[in-house]
Amino acid sequence: MVATVNKLLAVCAFLVASPAFATGLAIDVAGDANGTVVIDLFEDVAPKHVEQITALAAEGAYDGVVFHRVIEGFMAQTGDVEFGKAGGDTSGAGRGGSSRPDLPAEFSDLNFDRGVVGMARSQNPNSANSQFFIMFDEGSFLNGQYTVVGKVTSGMEVVDQIKLGKGANGSVLGAPDQMKAVRVID
Numbered sequence: 001m002v003a004t005v006n007k008l009l010a011v012c013a014f015l016v017a018s019p020a021f022a023t024g025l026a027i028d029v030a031g032d033a034n035g036t037v038v039i040d041l042f043e044d045v046a047p048k049h050v051e052q053i054t055a056l057a058a059e060g061a062y063d064g065v066v067f068h069r070v071i072e073g074f075m076a077q078t079g080d081v082e083f084g085k086a087g088g089d090t091s092g093a094g095r096g097g098s099s100r101p102d103l104p105a106e107f108s109d110l111n112f113d114r115g116v117v118g119m120a121r122s123q124n125p126n127s128a129n130s131q132f133f134i135m136f137d138e139g140s141f142l143n144g145q146y147t148v149v150g151k152v153t154s155g156m157e158v159v160d161q162i163k164l165g166k167g168a169n170g171s172v173l174g175a176p177d178q179m180k181a182v183r184v185i186d
Contacts, residue, residue, distance in 0.1 A: 024150070024185045025057055031067075031177030032163040037134070037155035038185070039117055042148065046106040049119050049128060049149045054184050056081060056098055056130055062182035067162050068093035070177075071170035074139060076162045077120055078179055079131035086178040094171070097129030105147055112142040115152035115159075134159050 027037045043050040056062055061081040068084055069077040078084065082096025105125040112118060112135055120131035128147060136159070152159060165172040 024153070025053070026183045026185050027062075027155075027179050028181040029155075029158050029162065029177055030180040031175065033158050033161035033177050035155055035158035035161075037158050038153050039134075039150045040153045041150040042110075045108045045110060046119075046147050046149045048103050049106055049147050052098075052100055052103060052130070053132065053149060056100070057182045057184050060182075061098060061130070062179050064178055064180065066090050066093060066172070066176040066178045068165075068172055068176060069133075069170045070162055070165040070172055071136075072164050073137050074170075075118075075133040075135050076159060077131060077133040077170075079120070081130050086176075090176065093176075094131070097131065100129065102126060103128045103147075107144050107146075108148055109144070110148040112139040112146070112148070114138060115156050116148055117150040117152065118142060119147040119149055121146065136160065 024041050025039045029035055029037060041050045064086045065078055065081055065084045066086050067076050067078045068080060068090060080093045080096045081098045083092035084090055114135055114137055116135045118133055119128035120133055121128040134152060163172055163177045167173045
């Protein structure tokens with residue numbers, strides 16, 4: 001009996017000491033689009049990227065960040081916590097990241113289908129930091145080239161309403177939609 005109780009206590013202590021991975025994000029979108037987008041994060045596919053995204057969300061770093069690049073039939077990009085805060089000059093949005101280090105690529109065999117969330121990066125595959133994008137449609141040319149971090153499980157109708165970019169390379173002119181609040185959820 002004592003041995004069984006000790007084993008149970010050891011298991012409980014292990015579970016408490018183990019890192020708690022978040023399973024998703026809830027993003028409250030405001031602007032032309034209004035509503036909540038829920039994303040299931042794939043910590044088994046891209047653990048370092050998911051850890052970084054959830055840490056930034058928990059800190060409130062994503063709150064008020066705009067969707068700076070939105071291309072019809074392709075994707076909506078956001079997450080520039082350095083230059084993408086609404087209410088300020090967002091003309092540099094898309095060039096910044098966070099104070100955290102860039103991440104090594106975590107490529108997988110998952111396809112970039114509608115609703116898939118991927119990490120944005122520069123030409124260097126190991127340069128993803130805080131920016132991510134949500135696919136409006138299938139984009140097989142991205143498969144194996146960008147890290148897949150999750151998939152929208154509800155609120156895709158909100159994503160579909162995000163203000164489209166009319167500027168160069170899909171940049172949003174005027175007041176872009178924003179992630180009003182981003183919460184880590186179980």
